[in-house]
Amino acid sequence: MSVDNMKIGDLARRAGVSQRTIHYYERLGLISPVAREGASHRLYEEEAFARLEKIAALKRLGLSLEEIQQVIDMYFADADTHLQGKQKVIDILKGQLSKVDVQLGELSEFRRDLIQNIQHMEHLYDDAVPDKRA
Amino acid sequence: MSVDNMKIGDLARRAGVSQRTIHYYERLGLISPVAREGASHRLYEEEAFARLEKIAALKRLGLSLEEIQQVIDMYFADADTHLQGKQKVIDILKGQLSKVDVQLGELSEFRRDLIQNIQHMEHLYDDAVPDKRA
DNA sequence: CACATATCTACACTTGACGTAAGGTTTAGA
DNA sequence: TCTAAACCTTACGTCAAGTGTAGATATGTG
Numbered sequence: 595m596s597v598d599n600m601k602i603g604d605l606a607r608r609a610g611v612s613q614r615t616i617h618y619y620e621r622l623g624l625i626s627p628v629a630r631e632g633a634s635h636r637l638y639e640e641e642a643f644a645r646l647e648k649i650a651a652l653k654r655l656g657l658s659l660e661e662i663q664q665v666i667d668m669y670f671a672d673a674d675t676h677l678q679g680k681q682k683v684i685d686i687l688k689g690q691l692s693k694v695d696v697q698l699g700e701l702s703e704f705r706r707d708l709i710q711n712i713q714h715m716e717h718l719y720d721d722a723v724p725d726k727r728a
Numbered sequence: 729m730s731v732d733n734m735k736i737g738d739l740a741r742r743a744g745v746s747q748r749t750i751h752y753y754e755r756l757g758l759i760s761p762v763a764r765e766g767a768s769h770r771l772y773e774e775e776a777f778a779r780l781e782k783i784a785a786l787k788r789l790g791l792s793l794e795e796i797q798q799v800i801d802m803y804f805a806d807a808d809t810h811l812q813g814k815q816k817v818i819d820i821l822k823g824q825l826s827k828v829d830v831q832l833g834e835l836s837e838f839r840r841d842l843i844q845n846i847q848h849m850e851h852l853y854d855d856a857v858p859d860k861r862a
Numbered sequence: 863c864a865c866a867t868a869t870c871t872a873c874a875c876t877t878g879a880c881g882t883a884a885g886g887t888t889t890a891g892a
Numbered sequence: 893t894c895t896a897a898a899c900c901t902t903a904c905g906t907c908a909a910g911t912g913t914a915g916a917t918a919t920g921t922g
Contacts, residue, residue, distance in 0.1 A: 601899075602898090603899080613899085614882085615881095617900095633899090634887090634889090635898075635900080651834060654831065654834055655790075655834055656788075659878075659879075660878090668849075669841075683849055687845055687846045694842065695839070698836070698839065700789055701828060701832055704785075704786070704789055704828060705828050705832065707803075708799075708824055708828065709825065711821055712821045715817055718814060735869080736869070737869080746910085746911075748911060749909090751870095756909095768869090768870085768917090768919090769869055769919070793909070
């Protein structure tokens with residue numbers, strides 16, 4: 595139907611990952627080509643690119659690929675897909691949410707520590723190197 | 729000097745890690761016993777426990793052990809230690825700070841997505857299962 | 863001192879997330 | 893149709909962050 599299909603090389607370049615990574619993600623069920631006959635070349639459409647971007651973002655948040663597999667469909671599934679095991683999905687999402695809240699708290703605290711320490715260090719630095727105005 | 733020394737088994741139990749992990753962290757320079765003669769048993773004081781807690785917290789934020797090694801001393805070092813390579817430490821901290829800021833942004837976005845999807849799911853769920861009031 | 867635990871070192875193994883290379887197949891273009 | 897480039901599968905390699913285990917040593921207690 596769509597005309598904007600691309601092959602794995604194009605997709606990999608655009609998303610900034612290797613082809614190997616895409617193969618690997620496919621084996622984990624994170625992504626799949628729209629069409630394929632036997633061992634022919636994989637063809638992808640735009641959603642595949644969006645998925646790779648989303649996977650990268652979730653990875654930066656510290657999710658493992660296994661965890662990502664549990665939530666990625668919520669970004670791309672249609673209502674029909676949701677109909678099976680909806681309650682399970684809700685539970686997973688709520689679990690993720692509380693983990694995220696904890697992480698947000700810890701991250702803010704770490705941020706405060708960092709700023710405080712940077713200031714402390716810079717203060718010490720100024721004290722130790724006052725000879726800058728030769 | 730202090731009287732509250734503990735051995736590796738106690739420390740491991742309290743911190744919820746294995747002894748092997750503590751050995752491993754020692755090899756990476758993240759932690760070390762207060763006293764040791766040859767191959768005798770390692771003795772730790774309270775700071776070791778605090779270090780393990782801090783390491784766990786930083787790990788939850790997604791820092792690698794190598795990155796942790798770069799910042800952990802800021803929590804426990806005294807002023808003297810700071811005196812060597814202060815500017816380098818400042819640079820590392822500032823680098824971490826900008827990474828943390830990026831991560832905070834992404835995490836907030838992810839949180840919004842999660843909440844939105846949970847609401848969406850619960851709406852669908854209510855629609856699909858109205859027979860709850862038998 | 864004897865003995866039961868607790869620790870010691872060293873080497874090997876595991877898991878997640880890929881990297882790299884070999885050898886064969888598909889596809890696009892002249 | 894012929895060929896080069898892109899892709900295919902299969903399989904071994906790597907790196908981080910541990911975990912397992914064996915055989916030797918250290919330590920605390922009766």
